[in-house]
Amino acid sequence: MQFKALLIDAYRQLSAAKLFWVTVGISVLVVVCYGSVGFNEQGISVLFGVWEIESEQLHSGSPWARGLYIGIFSSFLVKIWLAWIATILALISTCSIFPEFVHSGSIELTISKPIGRLKLFFSKYLVSLLFVVLQVAIFCLGIFICVGLRVGEWNPFIFTAIPIVATFFSYLFAVCVLVGILTRSGITALLITGVFWMALWSIQTSEGTLNRFVTEQHVSIERFNEGIDNAEKDLAEITEKSVDDFRIPKFEKRIETFNADIEESQELLGKLEQWHTPISWVLAISPKNAQTIGLLDRWLSDPDGFDIGAIMSGDMSSIEGEEVEEFDRTTRGARERETTRRLRDDYESRSLWYVIGTSLIFECVILGIASFYFCRKDF
Amino acid sequence: MIQLQDVEKMYRGKVHALRGVSLEVMDGEIFGLLGPNGAGKSTLVKIIMTVIHATRVSGTLLEKPIGNRKILEDIGYLPEHHRFPYYLTGKQVLHHYAALANVSRKDRITRASSFLSRLGLNGWENKKVGSYSKGMLQRLGIAQALMNDPKLLVLDEPTDGVDPVGRREIRDLLAELRDEGRAVFLNSHLLSELEMVCDRVAIMVKGKVTMQGTIESLTQDSRRYEIETEESVPTWAKEVVDDVSEHLMVIRSDDPAIIQPILDRLRRDQITILSVKPVRENLEDLFMRAVDHTDTPGAVQ
Structure with missing residues (x-):
């Protein structure tokens, strides 16, 4: 009964806020825009057929059409609209919930009721996530209907965006709650949460960039060693036939260059590791909001291999369909392709426990501090 | 109903708000707590209502140890300067806080309409509390405190901002509640109000109860x-x-x-x-006599 009372109160509080309805309105607009894109036998139709683009690959029934349509949702709408714009609006709307809750004159009325402070705190926290849950649920329902009507796929996995975005938002909201309870100021809570979010983004971007460089150096060293092995093998074969072969100095030079490159890569790797290792530890204990949102991409990935997100980030393997045969595996292009592949494998092999589990541990610690303060506080 | 012994409250090791307060409130009486600003009255009320943790406390509330949350189901509380959520209507306020006090939906519906009518808020039940006057908010606050059919009612400045007619109605209501066998614990600055309605009073000065008893007995020596x-x-x-x-x-x-x-x-x-x-001394004379010897208002630092 008490949880239900808090839930109803949270809904009334949200529905009384204009921003809630503004966000719902924008969400509906985004869904309508999304739904205005469709496929026919000739190609793509935009704005409910106002504009038509002919395409051999993208037409009704083609796997690429499905990949593009779902990909727009998981790679753009979720990552840009839900994970950024709607989250900012949600933070603005909810940042004052806890400061108002603990405001003098208000909190006395609630904590003098027969409900434990810990239960009250966590109930209030959970019902405060209602804003995001409702917003994303409305959004996903619209997307679900659009995907069903446009590409004929009634994909229930679209609704996994609800827990994913709510979990992602909860990492930030936990910080907002802690600051809100400590300072009793919604604006301060919002600003500090914003700073925290930017810090997380910086950590994740730094780790991602450094990881790319580190992986690149590992690939380079491996490929150069492989190049040396091949060159030595070729050299041995040539030398066996004739010690005066004109290609011998060329191979020797090649081996020498590989050795120099390996030395350079190892030196660079050492320097990069100095930064990458501590940052990856910091990331390990931080909430992984980008990776949490990225889970949706993983779960909605196209079985036919079309991945618009990967394409946009330069990974063309889904279009190329099969591994590109490498004539020379030591070239920059070959190494970059291998680096991208390994990074994608590494990212996709990160377990749910690593992505969500460690983030939730961080959230639990923050909420533990906030709830301890709330339970001990004299109001 | 309330038995407190030796209640101490020290804020952050600096402000000694309560220094061994002992008092007793009995069934079916209206008990008034008075004292100058900073005497520790609200702190004491908040300790009773578990809003503040006492540094030391012993005693019982409805025959259970102080701090027991279950007994809060039988206590109605109106805090001083209370703030109801602006987005709720009067009726929603009553339902919300009563639901938190584990009052069944059926009882909430019956009591909400009864108390809104009894406290003169008919016609305002579906209006947002943001549009209420101070006096109306006080009346709504009292209705809120009564929603769980409490055995004990704790009211902190209940007539604050209420007009004379409203005060009289509240006094009559409190007398009715007493006649029904409920205890009422009043914390107020309005001595004349307390004098008219209280069976017993306690005067707190600098975190201590300096006088306690019926107004009759406390003024005996001054006759x-x-x-x-x-x-x-x-x-x-x-x-x-x-x-x-x-x-x-x-x-x-x-x-x-x-x-x-x-x-x-x-x-x-x-x-x-x-x-x-x-x-005979009135309550004001008594109060002035009790606080007369204190040099400065406020708690002991």
């Missing part, structure tokens, strides 16, 4: 008769009365038999008696 004469008070009067001035004699007693021989003697001496008044 006296004052005899005013037209002529100067005769010289013999100094030997038979407690206090004299030019035209006034003061006899410290509430027994009318004691003053009869003095009146007879005055008449024999042909002294004109202008008035004979039985005098």
Whole structure:
């Protein structure tokens, strides 16, 4: 009964806020825009057929059409609209919930009721996530209907965006709650949460960039060693036939260059590791909001291999369909392709426990501090 | 109903808000707690309602140890300067807080309409509380405190901002609640209000209860008769009365038999008696006497 009372109160509080309805309105607009894109036998139709683009690959029934349509949702709408714009609006709307809750004159009325402070705190926290849950649920329902009507796929996995975005938002909201309870100021809570979010983004971007460089150096060293092995093998074969072969100095030079490159890569790797290792530890204990949102991409990935997100980030393997045969595996292009592949494998092999589990541990610690303060506080 | 012994509250090791408060509130009585600003009245009320943690407390509330949350189901509370969520209507406020107090939906519906009517808020139940006046918010606050059909009602400044008619209605309501066998614990600055309605009072000064009892018993020592004469008070009067001035004699007693021989003697001496008044301290006098010796208001640092 008490949880239900808090839930109803949270809904009334949200529905009384204009921003809630503004966000719902924008969400509906985004869904309508999304739904205005469709496929026919000739190609793509935009704005409910106002504009038509002919395409051999993208037409009704083609796997690429499905990949593009779902990909727009998981790679753009979720990552840009839900994970950024709607989250900012949600933070603005909810940042004052806890400061108002603990405001003098208000909190006395609630904590003098027969409900434990810990239960009250966590109930209030959970019902405060209602804003995001409702917003994303409305959004996903619209997307679900659009995907069903446009590409004929009634994909229930679209609704996994609800827990994913709510979990992602909860990492930030936990910080907002802690600051809100400590300072009793919604604006301060919002600003500090914003700073925290930017810090997380910086950590994740730094780790991602450094990881790319580190992986690149590992690939380079491996490929150069492989190049040396091949060159030595070729050299041995040539030398066996004739010690005066004109290609011998060329191979020797090649081996020498590989050795120099390996030395350079190892030196660079050492320097990069100095930064990458501590940052990856910091990331390990931080909430992984980008990776949490990225889970949706993983779960909605196209079985036919079309991945618009990967394409946009330069990974063309889904279009190329099969591994590109490498004539020379030591070239920059070959190494970059291998680096991208390994990074994608590494990212996709990160377990749910690593992505969500460690983030939730961080959230639990923050909420533990906030709830301890709330339970001990004299109001 | 409430038995408190030796309640101590020290804020962050600096401010000694309560210094061994002991008091008792019995069934079916209206108990008033008064004291100057910073005396620790609200702190004491908040400790009773588990809003503040006491540094040391012993005693019982509805026969359960202080701090037991279950008993809060049987206590109604109106905090001072309360703030209801602006987005709720009067009726929603009553339902929300009653639901938190585990009141069934059926009882909530019945009681909400009954208390809104009893407290003169008919016609306002579906309006947002943001549009309520201060007095209306106080009435709504009292209705909120009554929604769980409490055995004990704790009201912190219940008539704050309420007009004289509203105050009278609240006083009548409190008297009705007392007659129903409920205890009412009142914390107020309005001494005249308390005097009219309280059965017993306690006066707190600097975190301590300095006086406690019925108004009758606390003012017992101050009862006296004052005899005013037209002529100067005769010289013999100094030997038979407690206090004299030019035209006034003061006899410290509430027994009318004691003053009869003095009146007879005055008449024999042909002294004109202008008035004979039985005098008793009111609550304000009592309060002023209790706080008179304190140098500065506020808690002990």
